Amino acid sequence: MLVGSIEAGGTKFICALGDENYQIKDKAYFPTTTPEETLGKVADYFSQFAVEAIGIGSFGPLNLDPHSPKYGYITSTTKPYWQNTNFVGYLKQGLHVPIYWTTDVNSSAYGEYVVSKRKQLPVDSLVYYTVGTGVGAGAIINGQFVGTIGNPEMGHTLVKRHPQDRDFTGNCPYHQDCLEGLIAGPTFLARTGKKGENVPLSDPVWQIIAYYLAQAVMQATLILRPNKIILGGGVISEELLSKVRAEFAPMLADYVEVPDLADYISMPAIEHNGSAIIGGFALAEQALWSNQK
């Protein structure tokens, strides 16, 4: 069996071809230009192969409501040319296969979920945070995505200020003191004059970032009680995760039981930012099954 997976990002689209074991058989990259050009290349790419279904994890915001006439659209994005784009509709014109449509963070979360399941780990629910240009998260409970009236925006919950970070303005144009505004990639430049990858781990800014991430983990823990919380994206490293665990433990104060923190708060199991593509394969299979029902 061959299935397709699309990770649609603001800079590039990654398209991949996989088998029933989620092994990548082929892969292609297309720059994100206009919907006509980029989606045209995506459709041409998949039409070369006998894919049975496609899973899409896309940048957003998205319309995910199957009852809406705008289901399958990218809606109010700030990305030029992509506002109000009928992503799924465009692909369905050329590719007559079932399509699973979700957010990039949801497909990443799903990739990690299915890999845990295949390893027979006791993971029925997990949260996947990604920290890069922005902060997003996907959440799965008992194999289902969380979010009834729309997808979660867990990167925009408010957090308590770190005592040494009271003067930083925050980078989110919508919210004062939300997670994204205080920890996303661009905040490193704003705070230190350097990009995150150039800020040494000895810099106190990492302690501040860890404090905010620990609050995100606290929120996810107390609201969702998942088996696992994964932190991924350009800003995350094992060193940072150690700091997050060290901040989180006294913050939770053993109020509820959680798994061993080294397992509970972890990097993605799928390396090289590949979670979304693997998730797309698994979601393509889901689309196929639900189509066959």
Added chain:
Amino acid sequence: MLVGSIEAGGTKFICALGDENYQIKDKAYFPTTTPEETLGKVADYFSQFAVEAIGIGSFGPLNLDPHSPKYGYITSTTKPYWQNTNFVGYLKQGLHVPIYWTTDVNSSAYGEYVVSKRKQLPVDSLVYYTVGTGVGAGAIINGQFVGTIGNPEMGHTLVKRHPQDRDFTGNCPYHQDCLEGLIAGPTFLARTGKKGENVPLSDPVWQIIAYYLAQAVMQATLILRPNKIILGGGVISEELLSKVRAEFAPMLADYVEVPDLADYISMPAIEHNGSAIIGGFALAEQALWSNQK
């Protein structure tokens, strides 16, 4: 059909008998003394009637893990005599009917959920916060309770301090600046020297409480994306809800769409704190059905 419902609180147990329309046919109150005495009275009460199943919403913490040998227990409560009490096991000795076991906030949430469903309101998911001696919440997504490794403890997430509330110590022995520590009933006495019911609505403390509740609504909104968020319990009034809505709107800043705030953030539809008892009837039915499968 007759089903039983138990709302087990730290002060009293409410037991009720209901029909298939969740109409209360009989009701009894027993003070919470020792497990033997109180559960004995509960068992005696229900053994008078031909109940087919019982739903329990209990104070906690509880063991809700069906795979655990301690399933059905109240575990590490501070309530004298009730630590490590096999609540479900005790009742099953005398009453040979299916029992649904969950938290008091979950049964309240479920009561509100089934009432919405019966009114054919578009509510597939909801969150029920209760603010009284403590702060707790139950969350339902697509008819299922949230919480894989244990029940949520949404009353203990951290919140940003209100600028006029920086000096208040907070009342939670576990967490600095958690919701419960800043808004539960006892905080009124600590802040104003008066009990909450005696603090006039003109007192600025209500604005502070509304600010923290708006942050709770913000967390629930961005993490769970529910159709509805209900605030119940002794501290809540329509006047307070108006303040919460007024704080929440600029906080969210239209970042995601939510229903009209007058519907979205509301008091319980079931009056006189009756949500948990109605929820217990519906959960008893669930226990019956899953037993018949």
